[in-house]
Amino acid sequence: MTTSNGTIRIAAIADTHLGRTSTAAVQNLFAAVADAADILCICGDLTDTGLPDEGRAFVRELASVKLPTVAVLGNHDHETGHVDELKRVLTDGGIHVLDGDAHEVRGVGFAGIKGFAGGFGRRTLGPWGERAIKDFVQEAINEALKLETALARLKAERRIAVMHYAPIAATVEGEPLEIYAFLGSSRLEEPLSRYPVDAVLHGHAHHGAPEGRTAGGVPVYNVSMSLLTATYPDRPPFRLLELPAPASTATASSSDLGREGTNRGD
Ligand SMILES: [Fe+2]
Numbered sequence: 001m002t003t004s005n006g007t008i009r010i011a012a013i014a015d016t017h018l019g020r021t022s023t024a025a026v027q028n029l030f031a032a033v034a035d036a037a038d039i040l041c042i043c044g045d046l047t048d049t050g051l052p053d054e055g056r057a058f059v060r061e062l063a064s065v066k067l068p069t070v071a072v073l074g075n076h077d078h079e080t081g082h083v084d085e086l087k088r089v090l091t092d093g094g095i096h097v098l099d100g101d102a103h104e105v106r107g108v109g110f111a112g113i114k115g116f117a118g119g120f121g122r123r124t125l126g127p128w129g130e131r132a133i134k135d136f137v138q139e140a141i142n143e144a145l146k147l148e149t150a151l152a153r154l155k156a157e158r159r160i161a162v163m164h165y166a167p168i169a170a171t172v173e174g175e176p177l178e179i180y181a182f183l184g185s186s187r188l189e190e191p192l193s194r195y196p197v198d199a200v201l202h203g204h205a206h207h208g209a210p211e212g213r214t215a216g217g218v219p220v221y222n223v224s225m226s227l228l229t230a231t232y233p234d235r236p237p238f239r240l241l242e243l244p245a246p247a248s249t250a251t252a253s254s255s256d257l258g259r260e261g262t263n264r265g266d
């Protein structure tokens with residue numbers, strides 16, 4: 001499906017934390033998404049503690065949306081150690097859960113990971129010293145490798161990278177400096193310099209900044225629900241990416257395809 005002007009619309013959300021958030025807030029968000037978008041992309045922390053019942057509640061609320069939906073899990077979805085069961089609940093509910101995978105929806109390719117922490121730029125934590133530090137750093141390296149593998153599999157004309165943790169510091173700005181290193185890692189940005197994508201979507205930094213760019217100029221959007229609520233109080237808390245429809249799915253004339261400005265966000 002494409003809109004009449006030959007675009008495809010992706011609604012991006014994160015950090016619904018269902019179980020803590022009121023169901024009404026999530027219902028209102030989903031109703032607005034259903035009206036506005038062709039695809040829903042969820043950037044982690046769907047649930048508050050990862051309990052399968054929270055996942056079931058999420059799926060129940062999502063049933064009204066009826067859009068193809070992709071998601072990555074967040075740290076909250078891991079909290080109680082039920083990741084496999086939670087994934088099953090979400091998958092059975094029609095959500096395509098990405099964890100180092102690539103998935104194409106309506107000509108748009110999504111590569112997704114949870115991601116991990118470790119800090120940014122020259123201050124990125126290195127694998128040196130105690131075993132615990134090395135293991136911590138290795139987790140971020142493993143997530144970056146998973147992203148690289150997923151990106152390498154993307155063959156679609158339009159490509160989106162999805163993660164929970166932030167790949168750049170710019171979309172974390174606004175959080176206390178002391179916790180920057182726990183909100184993301186530059187290691188997640190490295191694969192994005194080797195594989196072209198139209199945009200990067202993440203959550204997790206609830207008090208960060210809504211937009212930034214990778215060193216290579218790719219737009220990065222922090223779509224955390226509480227951040228979007230605080231930044232754009234007059235709108236429902238999701239970001240709408242409107243991309244020129246891939247040629248394989250477009251109904252518009254060829255002159256509408258492949259134009260500049262592929263990443264306009266609302
Ligand atoms: Fe969160």
Ligand SMILES: [Fe+2]
Pocket residue numbers: 045074075076164203204205
């Ligand atoms: Fe989180």
